[in-house]
Amino acid sequence: MxxxxxxxxxxxxxxxxxxxxxxxxxxxxxxxxxxxxxxxxxxxxxxxxxxxxxxSKEELFTACIRREAAALVEAVRGAVTPGESADRQLWSGLRGFFTHTAEHPDGWAVLHAQARTHGEPFAREVAVMREEIVAFVTLLIAEAAREAHRNPSLPEREVAGLAEALVGAAEALAVWANTTEGVSAKEAASTLMNFAWAGLGNLMRGEPWAPPK
Structure with missing residues (x-):
């Protein structure tokens, strides 16, 4: 049967x-x-x-990367509600990211641990996904600047750098959260939010940190 x-x-x-x-x-x-x-x-x-x-095995692996990448991007985008405050949007995006990586640890391992370490064309597939997430986070940070200042003073290059740093920190923290017993997605998101928004909040208030003269 x-x-x-x-x-x-x-x-x-x-x-x-x-x-x-x-x-x-x-x-x-x-x-x-x-x-x-x-x-x-x-x-x-x-x-x-x-x-x-x-x-082939290579085509199967590529298909897995594409499927898991699309699911992760959708999880992050789908978690954010347009029109909410900047900090709420960033918090929601982080919750979406960490919830998805916690619920799909094998998919996250494929994207973060496997695809990146086996060269082309696998690494390129992950790079495309990462660029999309970085671009989305860049928009969130730019939106936060517009919310705080009618004429935002944050240079485009600085916004892009902040997005890269935030996504990189999220990736590293997701690995830690998935391998540390008892760490929830909410806790991981809170950790990064506390770390990131302290600095972003100061930027939004026009109080950036500056190195000593």
Missing amino acids: SAVKSKRMPRAVREQQMMDAAVRTFGQRGYRAASMDEIAELAGVSKPLVYLYLN
């Missing part, structure tokens, strides 16, 4: 099943150590079927 049901399973559902198995295997075993045999067994399909649908 199970074989009959498997044959009648819609292609999209079967592909999703294989992708789920692949993300779990790549995330926990690593790209090089993971085998198509393991992925097929976990998905409950034959190895030739995996190759039929997804062609």
